Amino acid sequence: MTEPDDETLSALAHTGEQDVEVTLRPKKLGEFIGQPRVREQLELVLESARRRGVPPDHVLLSGPPGLGKTSMAMIIAAELGSALRITSGPALERAGDLAAMLSNLAPGDVLFIDEIHRIARPAEEMLYLAMEDFRVDVVVGKGPGATSIPLEIAPFTLVGATTRSGALTGPLRDRFGFTGQMEFYSDDELDQVVRRAARILDIEIDPLGSAEIARRSRGTPRIANRLLRRVRDYAEVRADGVATKQVVRAALEVYDVDELGLDRLDRAVLGALVKSFGGGPVGVSTLAVAVGEEPTTVEEVCEPYLVRAGMLARTPRGRVATAAAWEHLGLQPPERVLPDPGLFDQP
Ligand SMILES: Nc1ncnc2c1ncn2[C@@H]1O[C@H](COP(=O)(O)OP(=O)(O)O)[C@@H](O)[C@H]1O
Ligand SMILES: [Mg+2]
Numbered sequence: 001m002t003e004p005d006d007e008t009l010s011a012l013a014h015t016g017e018q019d020v021e022v023t024l025r026p027k028k029l030g031e032f033i034g035q036p037r038v039r040e041q042l043e044l045v046l047e048s049a050r051r052r053g054v055p056p057d058h059v060l061l062s063g064p065p066g067l068g069k070t071s072m073a074m075i076i077a078a079e080l081g082s083a084l085r086i087t088s089g090p091a092l093e094r095a096g097d098l099a100a101m102l103s104n105l106a107p108g109d110v111l112f113i114d115e116i117h118r119i120a121r122p123a124e125e126m127l128y129l130a131m132e133d134f135r136v137d138v139v140v141g142k143g144p145g146a147t148s149i150p151l152e153i154a155p156f157t158l159v160g161a162t163t164r165s166g167a168l169t170g171p172l173r174d175r176f177g178f179t180g181q182m183e184f185y186s187d188d189e190l191d192q193v194v195r196r197a198a199r200i201l202d203i204e205i206d207p208l209g210s211a212e213i214a215r216r217s218r219g220t221p222r223i224a225n226r227l228l229r230r231v232r233d234y235a236e237v238r239a240d241g242v243a244t245k246q247v248v249r250a251a252l253e254v255y256d257v258d259e260l261g262l263d264r265l266d267r268a269v270l271g272a273l274v275k276s277f278g279g280g281p282v283g284v285s286t287l288a289v290a291v292g293e294e295p296t297t298v299e300e301v302c303e304p305y306l307v308r309a310g311m312l313a314r315t316p317r318g319r320v321a322t323a324a325a326w327e328h329l330g331l332q333p334p335e336r337v338l339p340d341p342g343l344f345d346q347p
Pocket of ligand 1: 025
């Protein structure tokens with residue numbers, strides 16, 4: 001994805017966008033819109049730890065990009081009144097990197113590891129002991145003379161975030177006391193997200209306008225906030241500054257966001273599935289090659305919403321387009337498009 005237009009709808013954060021995201025991030029559990037289940041469960045975990053005067057169990061947050069995992073990690077630290085240390089799986093290439101991070105923790109700190117499924121093996125193994133016993137074994141020297149020195153670390157809470165909880169190893173997953181599964185947001189929740197962001201960014205939007213943005217945000221707050229900013233640009237340049245429903249519709253047309261909020265990559269995936277592979281089943285790697293994307297991008301960024309929108313099914317034999325997908329592309333679905341329900345294997 002190189003053209004800026006293609007990025008408008010991607011659920012991934014873009015470079016240069018961090019500042020706005022920081023402004024728009026909810027700072028307290030009470031400010032966090034949606035995810036009622038995860039919020040209630042977390043409230044209990046945090047409150048109980050607070051009463052017992054110990055750091056809470058390690059928390060894993062899982063779900064597609066842009067649903068609020070990083071925001072939630074920051075909220076956990078804020079609610080505990082603890083310092084937050086941030087790193088990511090890909091940054092922890094060597095166990096030494098993690099050892100340095102862990103040995104610098106103060107009691108009660110929250111350590112946030114984003115994309116934790118991408119952590120290197122040696123660092124992951126070090127993490128097991130750290131999570132369980134608040135201890136690391138630092139290996140000094142090489143070969144037969146190498147010794148391992150146990151090092152105490154401060155009791156801390158690990159918050160891990162992942163877009164692929166299935167890619168986590170069993171031992172790592174087992175060491176989290178609580179897993180919050182973040183779900184796509186309802187239109188109503190996204191409407192609240194949009195109105196809140198409009199307030200913060202001082203954008204004038206009417207109720208039908210915000211509902212229209214919400215409906216086309218693919219269940220994802222990051223996308224809702226981004227569309228709002230594109231709509232603001234349009235409203236300021238081509239209209240009188242107010243984001244009405246008409247303005248929203250016209251703006252999203254410019255940015256290639258369709259009626260359902262699907263972007264170019266979504267439509268490319270559906271198009272390839274339907275036109276090149278007759279509706280499937282086809283393997284995700286083949287599908288990714290057909291649209292010129294990485295399989296992980298198709299799998300983690302694109303597919304979750306297509307599945308939830310009922311247009312794509314993941315079956316043991318590959319990806320399959322549903323009748324809704326054919327219809328969305330303006331095509332007549334063949335007689336039998338849906339596989340037997342028994343074939344469905346959705347995570
Ligand atoms: N529940 C929410 N309420 C309001 N805004 C939210 C919410 N969740 C996410 N956002 C917005 O979406 C952006 C992306 O959220 P983030 O926590 O970075 O998602 P993730 O880490 O899951 O990719 C945030 O900067 C914030 O503006
Ligand atoms: Mg994040």
